[in-house]
Structures are given as C-alpha cells and as structure tokens.
Amino acid sequence: MPDAIPAATLVLLRDAPGGPPEIPMVGRGKHLAFAASRMVFPGGRVDDDDHVLARRSDLLVEGPAIDPEDLACRITAIRETIEEIGLAPGIAGIRDASMIGDIRRALHGGEPLSLLLERHWLRIDPHGIHPFARWRPDHEIVRRFDTRFYLAEAPLIGQATADGVESSHLVWNTADGHLATAHLIFPTIRNLEWIARARNFDEAVQQARCCPIETVTPWIEQRDGASWLCIPEGLGYPVTTQLLANADRASDPSMPSSTRKPG
Numbered sequence: 001m002p003d004a005i006p007a008a009t010l011v012l013l014r015d016a017p018g019g020p021p022e023i024p025m026v027g028r029g030k031h032l033a034f035a036a037s038r039m040v041f042p043g044g045r046v047d048d049d050d051h052v053l054a055r056r057s058d059l060l061v062e063g064p065a066i067d068p069e070d071l072a073c074r075i076t077a078i079r080e081t082i083e084e085i086g087l088a089p090g091i092a093g094i095r096d097a098s099m100i101g102d103i104r105r106a107l108h109g110g111e112p113l114s115l116l117l118e119r120h121w122l123r124i125d126p127h128g129i130h131p132f133a134r135w136r137p138d139h140e141i142v143r144r145f146d147t148r149f150y151l152a153e154a155p156l157i158g159q160a161t162a163d164g165v166e167s168s169h170l171v172w173n174t175a176d177g178h179l180a181t182a183h184l185i186f187p188t189i190r191n192l193e194w195i196a197r198a199r200n201f202d203e204a205v206q207q208a209r210c211c212p213i214e215t216v217t218p219w220i221e222q223r224d225g226a227s228w229l230c231i232p233e234g235l236g237y238p239v240t241t242q243l244l245a246n247a248d249r250a251s252d253p254s255m256p257s258s259t260r261k262p263g
Contacts, residue, residue, distance in 0.1 A: 004136050004146035006069075009043030010077035010129070011191070012089060013201040014154035020174045021201055023192075024085055024160045025182065026167035038248070039171070039182035042084040043077060043147065049112035050075040053124060059117050061092050061125040073148045074129040079113045084167055085160040089152040090129050093122040097158045108163070128152055132208035133194070133235075135187045135216045139249065146215075149191055151208060153201045186218065186229060186247045193238050211236030220244055 013021040025039045053059060054072040066074070078090040088100045103116050117123060133149035154160075162170040173181070175196035179189065198204035214235060221228050227244035231237060 004144045006046040006073065007044060007145040007147040008046060008073040008076035008080065008150065009041045009147055010081045010089065010150050010152055011041050011132075011195060012081070012087065012152055012154040013195075013198075013204055014172070015200045016174075020176070020196070020199060021204070022154075022172045022174055023178065023195070024087075024154070024170055024172050025178055026084060026162050027169045027171075038185050038188070039178065040185075040188060041149075042081045042167075044080040044084075045145070046072055046076045047079075049114050050079065052112070053114045053117075056114060059114060059123050061123050061127065063125075063127040066126055070131065070148070071126055074126040074131075074150060075113070075124055077129060077148075077150045077152075078124065078126075079107065082113075083107045084163050085170055086163075087155055087158045087160050089155050090125050091117075091122055092125045093120070094155070094157055100158045104163075108165075130205050130208050131213055132204075132211070133191055133216065134213055137187075137249070138217050147187075151195075151201075151204055184248065186242065186249050187216075189242075190216075190231060190237050190239065194236055197238065207236065 012024055015021050025041060027039055050072045053075050054068055074090070078088070082088050082100065082104050086100060086104050088094050088103070094100060099120060103120065106116050107113065130151045131148060132151050134147065135149070136146040137144055160170055160172070162168060171182070175192045178184070179192050179196070184192070195204060198207050212235060214232065216231050216235065218229050218231050221230050228241045229244045229247045230241050233240055
C-alpha cells in the first residue's frame, strides 16, 4: 500500500446569536478522484512551499513554538482555505476582500504563498489555527491521506465562495444541519459530531484542548454477524461505530478493506 499523503483541513466556525456556530462546507466536483460529489471542509495536500514558509520566521507572527510538521500543515490549511473558498484565516495584515481575491487568483495561477505574502507585506499567524484531530485510513482507496484537522474562527473580511473547479458550491450550516442534509464521508460525519457538542467557537477550542489528538485509523469488527466500522474511544467522539454497509468511505468497493484493529 502506498504511503499516505500529508494533508490538512480547516473547519471555520462563525458564531451565531442564539444558536450554534455555522460552518462552511463545499461540494466536491463530480470529476475528482477522491470524495467526488461529497460535501467537505476546505483542505488539501501539503506542498513544498508550505514547508518553506514554516521555516521563514520573517513571514510568521511570533508566538509559542510549534512543531515544524504541525506548522507546515497549519499553513496548508490556511492556503487551501484561500484557494477553495476565498477566506483568509490566519493571515495577518489583510486589509480588504479585494486583496484576498488577488491572492486567491495568484494561488490558482500557481504562485507560491510565500511570494504572495512578501508582495503584499503580510504574515502567517498560525496561533489562531487550532489542531483537534488527525485521521489516516489504511484501506484501499484511490488516494489515501494523513489528514490533520484544525479549527479557526471565520474571518470578518471576505465572502466565502466555491472556486468552481474543485468545489461546485458552498453551504454555511451548523454541524447538525450539515449532518442532516449533506452527502458526507465517514471521517467528516464523525468530526461534525465532535464539533456539534460546542455552543460557540471558544467552546470548540476548549474542547479541542481537553481531548487527546491521536491518529485515528478506523478498523472493521464483526459483531453479531454484521460488520462495523470503528474508531477509538476516549478521543472526544460521541459516536465511535457505524454499520459498514451504511458508511461512505469514498472508496472503490472492489477493493478489500482492512479488518485489523490497531494496537
């Protein structure tokens, strides 16, 4: 089995008066190899410039030390969010929506984020990007990712829109609202259930700080003649099992699935 591809995903939370926070999710294009037509958080694979930026102290806001791999993934999550939905969390110095639009177009044109930060006199602020989960499946799928999940507060500048290439449309909804209406894969469902317990952004961050972050690798167990897809207990997930027959794993059904329980 090929190595998992390092990736990062960002869950933006927008507090709403009198109700739970809202989250933007995008519909993946039907033509894509992984998770086609599913609703997902903005995110993608780590690229070389993300690691370059993680070593550029002149382009980073000072603060507590962050592990280099974690830092590169936080930068990935920021960059992918700009590319996919046109919001720029974790960028210090953004002045208006037109600047975000310029950066988004340049990223789509292949320019590295490090160069764009220099051009616009901006810096990455990774300290408002909060880790809360990491998932790495071991079953055969078209592409297998080692994905770190992060939380951030939705920025006030800019309007979220789908890019029209990787994502066909964008929907703001609460975690429970997405769970009730969206076409979702197994990890997305579990992470939305995790987020749904929080009444606002600050509570979600506090929840993340209280729960251990361990790499989640789902496994299959046979129970009373049925196959169940399972994840570990004790990581803050309110639901840790689902009938395999009902689980969308974005996989090729002709491929075998792992039945090995970790540990």
